[in-house]
Amino acid sequence: MDKKLFISSSPHIADQESVTKIMYSVTASLVPAGIAAVYFFGLHALWVMLISVASAIIGEALAQKMMKRPITISDGSALLTGLLLAYNVSADVPLWMPAVGSFFAIIVGKQVFGGLGYNPMNPALLGRAFLLASWPTHMTVFSGAVPRGGTVSGIDIMTGATPLNVLKQSKEILSHASEYPIAQVTQAHDAIGKLYDSFGHLFMGQVGGCLGETSVLALLLGAAFLMYKRYIGWKIPFSYIGTVALLSWVFGGTEGLFSGNIIFHLFSGGLILGAFFMATDMVTSPVTFKGRIYFGIGCGIITVVIRLIGGYPEGVSYSILLMNLLTPVLDRWTKPKVFGGNKKS
């Protein structure tokens, strides 16, 4: 025969996975949460998401062009980063904010390091941290973002009326009850009562907060899809959430030790979004079995410390960013056992 034959190293077959498939699948799994956000917060939420995504993609194309690298925006990773950044801001932010945030996330958080696969920290979270540090008021006052049906605690007009913030401030009031007027103390007491009674609201999404933080149900649906496709595993989310549950139960209550309300702490804030979609980001999390467990536990500890003792009501973003920095070390310390022992071969 005169036909030319292909020659290459084995193996000669492969399964049908690709980086692009993974990126678009993760994006698809976030769509239910996006739909919930638009339902609860209105059409403005949709513009926030679109601007954020568009800026991320354009930012990446510009950066790669300037750096004379091949343009890879079709692989879906910029799209995903843009969407995740949108989920980390509230519905009432001015539209230039997600745009700036996305540019920062993509250019400083990713392209500067070499592009996909080289970034040490989660780009979307880095973008969020940048926005929070630069424009804290916009990022924490949610007065314009009251969910359809009203907030859980009944407290709408307040600086940062998210359940966690209301809880923090109400606890603060209750622990120094004598220094506050009676009406405020009663309101704080009622608020906590309502929050602890609010699982339905928290679960469905009728709460104040960032776009992607609110509907636990929508997020869990997406996460279930990803776990079925094996794009995320159980190790990081479960160790993260498990640690938060345990520590919140022990230390997070208002009536001494072991009185914390676990469900409330798990469902509020960005924990579900963070544990299933951000901490599990493949590039920035460990690759070993034990490494992933330690990573989740570390995220859990830092999250609870910030929530209970730190200045911010929510600690998910920072805990993940900090643990991202430890990922290379965790990988080195938790190398898997070689079949047949760990001696030098």
Place this chain on the structure above:
Amino acid sequence: MGLFSARSFSGGVHPSDSKSLTNKKPIEKLPLPSQVIVPLQQHIGAPSKPIVEKGTQVRVGDPLSESAGFVSVPVHATISGTVSKIEKRPHPLGLNSLSVVIDGDGEESWNPDIGYQEDYLELDVKEMLNRIQSAGLAGMGGATFPTHVKLSPPPDKPIDTLILNGVECEPYLTSDHRLMLEEPKKILLGMQIIFKILNAKVGAIGIENNKPDAIEMFRRVISELKLPFKVFPLHVKYPQGAEKQLIKAVADRTVPAGKLPMDVGTVVQNVGTAAAVYDAVAYKRPLIERVVTVTGDGINEPKNVLVRIGTLYSDVFEYCGGLGDDVGKIIMGGPMMGLAQSSVDVPVIKGTSGLLVLNEKESRRRQETTCISCARCIDVCPMGLMPKMLGAFVKHNRFDDAEAYHVLDCIECGSCSYVCPAHINLVHLIRFGKSEVIKKRKKAS
């Protein structure tokens, strides 16, 4: 691993097995080719030395060469005729290699020494090993390690367990499966001989669950022949047929890194090799033919064929309806670990378990992207390695780091490259890394 630790191993992948193309097709005897090209090296070890010359008349089974030392086996004439040349010819392993070309006379004249000896089991072990070496036996699962060497472990490594490898975990291949269905007695009597040579206590046959007919057949014949062997059905997963993984699943023993199965008192043999052992010891019949699975989208009539060693691929393909119009790769072996071939003028050798013809679309290399640390390669590695790290180290010439990360323990099964979503050919990089580390070690010693 708990519940399944005795019947599987950790890691591994599940490629679609593609065996339905040939697993119900009985073995067909390929008509004698008019010419065979017999390479002098078809085994691991020193190439054999020719003892014939141009013009020598040969019968089937006549030795063409002699062993060059202990780790070496001879090759034999596989058709009767005249030796026309002894020269370098294309070899499946890629380079041109010294081979004996025999022009057939169209007859089937056989070496008259070949014949059944009823009391073969009474032979002493030394004579049995002698017959095995003289018959040119090498591992027929593909590794082609000289059988007599494997069956002569040093006295300080006693063997108590013999495992026969009927797993055939590579997709597409069905030659061992068909052999188990059609020649179970030969395989088991061969196993009995090996059992005696090793003075083993336990005899086991590992067969994957996707071959229930073979499992059933073997159990029946074992009880008919009253042999003390046991069949172990195994969870279907690639690479269950890899030696260390097989020993782990069947005997629950772990071969230490860098060591051999005999270090845990075990020997593994392919079922085809066992059948050849029976022929060699009971009949003094050398290894002159083997079953080859000819399959894939690129061949018109996939089949299992019994082929004389030295037959060119072109003759084999012709018998199987010829190559189709859409041919991309011809692989000797299976799709996970087989060798891509550069032409059809290459002979079938002792280790050619299959000839897989992939079409062009299946053969094209996919665009490589950056590693995203998804860790799928680490999850599937049956040897507990970190392929992504090994690949990265080799890419950056950090061979010391690769050595520290156990690159030499890689069995090159291909599971990592199979699952990589960035389409990085990790096995390719690891192979290069291994050769550099070995080179460096040789220089140091």
